[in-house]
Amino acid sequence: MQPMLNIAVRAARSAGDLILRSTDNIGHLQVDQKGKNDFASEVDRKSEREIINIIRAAYPDHAILAEESGAHKGNEFVWIIDPLDGTTNFLHGFPQYAVSIALKVKGRLEVGVIYDPLRDELFTARRGGGAMLNNRRIRVTRQSGMKGALIGTGFPFKTAAHLDAYVGMFKAITTDSAGIRRAGSAALDLAYVAAGRLDGFWEIGLMEWDMAAGVLLIKEAGGVVTDFSFNDKYIESGNLIAGNPKMHQIMYQLIEPHVTQSLR
Missing domain, CATH: 3.30.540.10 (Fructose-1,6-Bisphosphatase, subunit A, domain 1)
Known part of the structure; x- marks a missing residue:
C-alpha cells in the first residue's frame, strides 16, 4: 500500500x-x-x-x-x-x-x-x-481518567434533532474533564487524538469523508473507535467515540445514558 x-x-x-x-x-x-x-x-x-x-x-x-x-x-x-x-x-x-x-x-x-x-x-x-x-x-495518550483529560467534540450544528442528547453528553463529560475543545474540523480532531494532543473525541452526525482517514490514524496509533452502541457501525450512523482504550471506555460509560434510540 x-x-x-x-x-x-x-x-x-x-x-x-x-x-x-x-x-x-x-x-x-x-x-x-x-x-x-x-x-x-x-x-x-x-x-x-x-x-x-x-x-x-x-x-x-x-x-x-x-x-x-x-x-x-x-x-x-x-x-x-x-x-x-x-x-x-x-x-x-x-x-x-x-x-x-x-x-x-x-x-x-x-x-x-x-x-x-x-x-x-x-x-x-x-x-x-x-x-x-x-x-x-505517534501514539494515543496514556490518560486513564477523566480528571485532567482534554476532550474534543463537534456540535450537531446542522440539525437540532439531537441537541438535547448532545447537551446531556456534554454535561456528563465536562463535569470532571480538564476541558472540552470544539475547533471545527473533525478530521484534525481525530488526528489530534492519534497524536496524543486530545485524550478523546466524540461527535454526532459525521459523514464518511469526515472520519475515514482519522479513524485509521487512531487505530494505528493504538486507540479505539466505536459508535454509540460500542459497535463498529460509526460509518453508517455517523456517531463516533474515539480515544485510548481506557478513555474510550470512560467516555462510552458517560455518553451511553444520553443516547436516544435514533442515535443507536
Missing part, C-alpha cells in the same frame, strides 16, 4: 497548496449553501478536482467517494475525499482546517492522510504500519 499512500500524500499536499494560495482571496470566493450551516466554496471544489486528477492519473480504475462530487464508479479500491474539512473555519479565516484522504479496499480502511496546510503537518497511516506525523511515529 506504500505507493498508494505516496499518491494520497502527493494529492493532499497539492490540494493544501491550492488552499493556502486562496487564503488572501477569501472575501471574493463564490460560496454555495448546501444545507443549514453547510457551505461549499469554489476552493472546496478546486481542491477536490486536484485530488481526483492526481488519483485518477495513477489509478484510473479506482472508485472515488468525494464530499462535493459524490460517488465515482470504479473497482473495489475506493478513495474517500474531504477536500477541505473545516470550510466554515476557512471562510472566516479561522486557522483550523485540513485535507483528508483515505483509501478503502473491499470495505477495509488501508490508507489515511490528513494534511494541515497552515502548520505543514502531515498525518499518515497504513493498516498494520502505524501512524505518523511528519514521518515521526
Whole structure:
C-alpha cells in the first residue's frame, strides 16, 4: 500500500497548496449553501478536482467517494475525499482546517492522510504500519481518567434533532474533564487524538469523508473507535467515540445514558 499512500500524500499536499494560495482571496470566493450551516466554496471544489486528477492519473480504475462530487464508479479500491474539512473555519479565516484522504479496499480502511496546510503537518497511516506525523511515529495518550483529560467534540450544528442528547453528553463529560475543545474540523480532531494532543473525541452526525482517514490514524496509533452502541457501525450512523482504550471506555460509560434510540 506504500505507493498508494505516496499518491494520497502527493494529492493532499497539492490540494493544501491550492488552499493556502486562496487564503488572501477569501472575501471574493463564490460560496454555495448546501444545507443549514453547510457551505461549499469554489476552493472546496478546486481542491477536490486536484485530488481526483492526481488519483485518477495513477489509478484510473479506482472508485472515488468525494464530499462535493459524490460517488465515482470504479473497482473495489475506493478513495474517500474531504477536500477541505473545516470550510466554515476557512471562510472566516479561522486557522483550523485540513485535507483528508483515505483509501478503502473491499470495505477495509488501508490508507489515511490528513494534511494541515497552515502548520505543514502531515498525518499518515497504513493498516498494520502505524501512524505518523511528519514521518515521526505517534501514539494515543496514556490518560486513564477523566480528571485532567482534554476532550474534543463537534456540535450537531446542522440539525437540532439531537441537541438535547448532545447537551446531556456534554454535561456528563465536562463535569470532571480538564476541558472540552470544539475547533471545527473533525478530521484534525481525530488526528489530534492519534497524536496524543486530545485524550478523546466524540461527535454526532459525521459523514464518511469526515472520519475515514482519522479513524485509521487512531487505530494505528493504538486507540479505539466505536459508535454509540460500542459497535463498529460509526460509518453508517455517523456517531463516533474515539480515544485510548481506557478513555474510550470512560467516555462510552458517560455518553451511553444520553443516547436516544435514533442515535443507536
